[in-house]
Amino acid sequence: MTSSPRTEPSNNAAPLGFKQHDHASCVAEAIAAAEARCARERLRLTPVRRKVLELLLQEHRALGAYAILDHLRDAGFGSQPPVAYRALDFLAEHGFVHKIERLNAFVACAHPGTSHSPAFMICRECDAVAEAQSAPAKGALGEAARAAGFQIERTVVEAEGLCPDCAAKADA
Amino acid sequence: MTSSPRTEPSNNAAPLGFKQHDHASCVAEAIAAAEARCARERLRLTPVRRKVLELLLQEHRALGAYAILDHLRDAGFGSQPPVAYRALDFLAEHGFVHKIERLNAFVACAHPGTSHSPAFMICRECDAVAEAQSAPAKGALGEAARAAGFQIERTVVEAEGLCPDCAAKADA
DNA sequence: ACCCTCTATGTGATTTTGTAACACTTAGAG
DNA sequence: CTCTAAGTGTTACAAAATCACATAGAGGGT
Numbered sequence: 001m002t003s004s005p006r007t008e009p010s011n012n013a014a015p016l017g018f019k020q021h022d023h024a025s026c027v028a029e030a031i032a033a034a035e036a037r038c039a040r041e042r043l044r045l046t047p048v049r050r051k052v053l054e055l056l057l058q059e060h061r062a063l064g065a066y067a068i069l070d071h072l073r074d075a076g077f078g079s080q081p082p083v084a085y086r087a088l089d090f091l092a093e094h095g096f097v098h099k100i101e102r103l104n105a106f107v108a109c110a111h112p113g114t115s116h117s118p119a120f121m122i123c124r125e126c127d128a129v130a131e132a133q134s135a136p137a138k139g140a141l142g143e144a145a146r147a148a149g150f151q152i153e154r155t156v157v158e159a160e161g162l163c164p165d166c167a168a169k170a171d172a
Numbered sequence: 173m174t175s176s177p178r179t180e181p182s183n184n185a186a187p188l189g190f191k192q193h194d195h196a197s198c199v200a201e202a203i204a205a206a207e208a209r210c211a212r213e214r215l216r217l218t219p220v221r222r223k224v225l226e227l228l229l230q231e232h233r234a235l236g237a238y239a240i241l242d243h244l245r246d247a248g249f250g251s252q253p254p255v256a257y258r259a260l261d262f263l264a265e266h267g268f269v270h271k272i273e274r275l276n277a278f279v280a281c282a283h284p285g286t287s288h289s290p291a292f293m294i295c296r297e298c299d300a301v302a303e304a305q306s307a308p309a310k311g312a313l314g315e316a317a318r319a320a321g322f323q324i325e326r327t328v329v330e331a332e333g334l335c336p337d338c339a340a341k342a343d344a
Numbered sequence: 345a346c347c348c349t350c351t352a353t354g355t356g357a358t359t360t361t362g363t364a365a366c367a368c369t370t371a372g373a374g
Numbered sequence: 375c376t377c378t379a380a381g382t383g384t385t386a387c388a389a390a391a392t393c394a395c396a397t398a399g400a401g402g403g404t
Contacts, residue, residue, distance in 0.1 A: 044400090046352070065390070078354045081391065086352080101273040102328060104361095104390060119313045121322045132316035136329055139311055141291045144304035149336035150293045156274055156330040157308060164321035216371090218381070237361070250383045253362065258381080276361065276390095346404080353398070361390070369382075374375100 052087040062105035123163035234277035295335035
């Protein structure tokens with residue numbers, strides 16, 4: 001397999017927040033912010049890691065590890081799975097990207113810096129992903145956990161449905 | 173108990189709700205309820221499907237498709253992945269089992285019959301899984317979805333952390 | 345400089361998870 | 375009984391993730 005499977009070029013579509021916005025600047029800002037934070041916290045934003053983050057920011061959608069790997073190969077980095085997975089592990093561990101369990105894919109964090117428990121809206125038609133905030137441990141789940149004596153450390157919240165664009169198309 | 177196959181033995185731990193309870197009867201009841209519902213709704217609870225449901229009820233924890241497949245083989249059913257996946261698809265589609273995305277595994281539904289949007293607590297130490305109710309679309313996520321024009325159809329809510337038993341062990 | 349150590353990267357191979365495609369069987373409708 | 379559609383079985387394969395081990399650099403202490 002060569003390049004990205006079903007996920008294709010990055011120009012059109014309205015991935016992240018289901019709405020368009022100035023992209024070049026938002027990517028640049030996010031990278032700068034990541035660099036600043038890594039410098040502050042003595043984290044090493046190495047070339048591979050930086051490239052992966054850039055990629056995810058640029059594509060602005062969920063990408064599988066192997067799609068990322070294709071880009072890495074094209075950029076002259078190693079081309080074996082561990083290269084991508086290790087970079088993704090680092091980025092996810094420090095909150096620069098999130099894993100979308102439902103898709104076995106990764107997406108750049110939309111609220112970097114702020115500590116948060118993310119929730120995602122995933123379009124079942126076009127796989128666009130939007131990130132929102134959630135506080136699942138505050139509601140019924142939190143109560144159940146307290147009642148059961150379960151200590152929540154992290155939560156995965158992923159809503160599947162139709163994004164505005166695909167809903168409009170489906171209406172037709 | 174199906175004498176321990178080549179997969180994990182069913183150590184009796186305290187899986188589902190993080191607490192012990194009479195198991196033989198709860199399995200029997202659940203199977204009877206599933207049969208009743210299938211009869212009512214003209215669904216076909218075939219031998220393979222029934223076996224898979226039994227298995228998940230009996231083990232009372234999340235099992236991977238291939239672990240299930242091992243049991244199916246031992247029970248004389250087909251031994252190729254599609255056999256297990258198809259049965260699981262059927263059971264999940266009708267709410268008899270749930271998929272735990274975080275673990276790529278399946279667990280019998282703990283609240284069958286009642287239409288619900290499940291939430292799970294997953295122990296990161298022992299992989300025990302407890303099912304709770306959730307209403308994610310009611311909170312911050314629901315608001316974000318409405319604001320974005322996203323139509324939620326289904327949500328995955330999975331909390332990772334420490335179950336009471338493992339927390340106690342960790343304290344020591 | 346040098347050595348030492350720890351982290352990160354590169355690579356090959358393998359395991360685990362999930363699908364596609366197609367043939368065979370069988371339950372149930374007409 | 376015949377036809378059809380759903381269910382099952384199997385081969386083959388694709389996709390996702392990890393293991394094991396070798397190499398390369400960064401940083402620290404002397």
